Amino acid sequence: YQRDNQTIQENTNEFEVNPDHSTYSFSLVFENSYVDHKLTIVNLNELTGARLTGAEFTVYKTDGVQVATYTTDGSGILEIHRNDDGANYAPDTAYYVVETKPSDGYLLPRDPERTYFYFSSDSGAGVPEGMTPGTTAVDLTTSYDTVVIPNHSRRTAVPVTVTWDV
Secondary structure, eight states, X not given: OOOTTOOOOOOEEEEEEOGGGOOEXXXXXXXXXXXXXXXXXXXXXXXXXXXXXXXXXXXXXXXXXXXXXXXXXXXXXXXXXXXXXXXXXXXXXXXXXXXXXXXXXXXXXXXXXXXXXXXXXXXXXXXXXXXXXXXXXXXXXXXXXXXXXXXXXXXXXOOOOOOOOO
C-alpha cells in the first residue's frame, strides 16, 4: 500500500532455476499499483440480479450521528472514499452505512444490513472508536471492500389457474 507523495521503486532483477540440470532464465517485474481504497456498494434486485439505481444509503457514526448520504448511480453502485465532499470522516472512528430509501418499486428490508468501516490514522491506533464487541469493520485506509445489497420488488407475479365448469 502506498501513501500519497511516496516514490514507487521500479526495480527489475533476474534469477535462475535449474530443474533437471537444465537452466532457465526468468525475469520478474514487481509493480506497486495504486488500489483505490473505498467501500463499494452494489444494490440489486434479489431475484433477477438487475442493478438498482436511485437507492439511498446513509452513513452514521456508531453513536447514531448522521455523516453523509449517498445514492446509487445508473449502474446501481455507490462508492465511499475518505475525502468525499461534505463527509468529514475522522480517523480511527467507526461508521456504518445502511440503506435508508430503496429504488422506486422496491421495498426497504425490515432490518437493513449495516456495513461497518473506518479510516485509520497514521499511528495505527487499532480498534476504532465506537466499535462494539463482536462487530467487525473494514479499514478503508489500508484496504477496500465491495458489498452487495439485494432488494425485493414491490411487485410479484402469482400464477393463477382458472378452471371453468361447463
